[in-house]
Amino acid sequence: MKISVDKKKCSSQQRCLHLYPSLFEEGEHGKARVRIDVKVLTEDDEIDAQAAANACPSGAIEIEY
Amino acid sequence: MLNAETSYMDPTKVDLTDTAIQKCPWEAYRNLRDEAPVYYLAAADMYVVSRYEDICDIVRDPKRFSMAARGRGFLFKTDEAVRYYEDHGRPRYTPLSTDPPYHTEFRSHVEPFFTSGRIRTWEPALRNLIDSLADKLDTSEPIDFVQKFCFPLPMSVMTVLLGLPLEDHKLLKHWTDVWVLPFSHAMTPQQEMYVAEEGVAMQKYILAALEQKRRDPRDDLLSLLVQARREDGSELTEKEMLGFAEQAIVGANETTQNGLAMSMCAMIENPGIEERLRDEPKKIRTFIEECLRLHSPTAGMYRWTTEDVAMHGVTIPKGATVHLRFAAANRDERHFEDPDVLDLERKKAGSHVAFSHAVHHCLGAPLARLELNLAFEILLSRRTNFRFARPTDNFDYVPGLALRQLEYLWIRSDPRGAI
Numbered sequence: 507m508k509i510s511v512d513k514k515k516c517s518s519q520q521r522c523l524h525l526y527p528s529l530f531e532e533g534e535h536g537k538a539r540v541r542i543d544v545k546v547l548t549e550d551d552e553i554d555a556q557a558a559a560n561a562c563p564s565g566a567i568e569i570e571y
Numbered sequence: 572m573l574n575a576e577t578s579y580m581d582p583t584k585v586d587l588t589d590t591a592i593q594k595c596p597w598e599a600y601r602n603l604r605d606e607a608p609v610y611y612l613a614a615a616d617m618y619v620v621s622r623y624e625d626i627c628d629i630v631r632d633p634k635r636f637s638m639a640a641r642g643r644g645f646l647f648k649t650d651e652a653v654r655y656y657e658d659h660g661r662p663r664y665t666p667l668s669t670d671p672p673y674h675t676e677f678r679s680h681v682e683p684f685f686t687s688g689r690i691r692t693w694e695p696a697l698r699n700l701i702d703s704l705a706d707k708l709d710t711s712e713p714i715d716f717v718q719k720f721c722f723p724l725p726m727s728v729m730t731v732l733l734g735l736p737l738e739d740h741k742l743l744k745h746w747t748d749v750w751v752l753p754f755s756h757a758m759t760p761q762q763e764m765y766v767a768e769e770g771v772a773m774q775k776y777i778l779a780a781l782e783q784k785r786r787d788p789r790d791d792l793l794s795l796l797v798q799a800r801r802e803d804g805s806e807l808t809e810k811e812m813l814g815f816a817e818q819a820i821v822g823a824n825e826t827t828q829n830g831l832a833m834s835m836c837a838m839i840e841n842p843g844i845e846e847r848l849r850d851e852p853k854k855i856r857t858f859i860e861e862c863l864r865l866h867s868p869t870a871g872m873y874r875w876t877t878e879d880v881a882m883h884g885v886t887i888p889k890g891a892t893v894h895l896r897f898a899a900a901n902r903d904e905r906h907f908e909d910p911d912v913l914d915l916e917r918k919k920a921g922s923h924v925a926f927s928h929a930v931h932h933c934l935g936a937p938l939a940r941l942e943l944n945l946a947f948e949i950l951l952s953r954r955t956n957f958r959f960a961r962p963t964d965n966f967d968y969v970p971g972l973a974l975r976q977l978e979y980l981w982i983r984s985d986p987r988g989a990i
Contacts, residue, residue, distance in 0.1 A: 559922070560932055
């Protein structure tokens, strides 16, 4: 599974990085990005990533299954 | 392709208010998804949307699909009940029934309390509560899992998080059970008055508790409400604090209760799952996500259109009630492969819409997930061989459109050797 944040869609509300700081961090202009140190997702991470994508108000978190 | 006129508009085809369908709705949902993805349910005067992608699109479009545009009369048919709230308490209100940008600003004050990290700090308290309730399963006799475990747990947890005395959880449970009655859309005028009277009693209790927190703030949710400050330094209004507290109490109750009961049911119904979860406790997380997906404790929520919207050949008129049927979307084969199967290897398990998505994604989701996961971790460590104590075709569900709720679940289990 791969996760990414679509900067164009991101509305900088930062729900993802507050909810799951182990996966997301603040990037440029207050937009969220996947943490650089996140390399391989554990099974727990995968569920957290989906939960973050669900919670994103603008649907900016993309998941490749 | 069926004729749009008959398949989308025929109110006799699928009536979600029919208790027989509420008992086993899966075939009806498939029917809706395939043949009438936007369906006018005449019995409740609302448009039912049942496909996964459609629901995801709608919840990200609060301008056209609004929470705030709900009309007076949706909950109470008589003016007396509404007036009772206004004359003796405060008008019934929840911040859930608002749209961005106001909703975004308000939610930012309470969101920090519900992050996964912050919720984790409550884990020891949750473990204690679950452990003491799990004691009730320490018997070879059949027990009603719903009454003994699922009813008391969520409200005990929320009582502790709010910073209220634990013994008050029964009082809060009573009030919240009454609070949700209007969602049955089948109340008599007398019942409406009862809801209003109990609702005002609950408001008075919360207002007194807020006042107490103002004098003596602690590390809890009510204290957070009285201490929150807007950018200009002002406090949240009384209406907001009261509305949010009501919403937190009500939102935590039946949803988690149903999630617990349906997960137990699913574990028993699927041979081998119990052993697998005990051997591989890491799989409990996927198990819980699958149970949330398959049984969607909140079967559906509502939006109101701010303009005419055309979808799948149906024009939903401006001002209409739209019912987002999460329970149907969570078994949509367009998104989930073999959707009716509980699959512990399912990659997309966490992408369900049981907590909705986007703007109004359930604030308490991290709490609900932690409660459900800990409950099963603890129950599986203490008991084994969970089984039904009554024939399974005897299940009764509480009638209702928005929630799917087991009335009881009689089970037996055995102690786990010497532990």
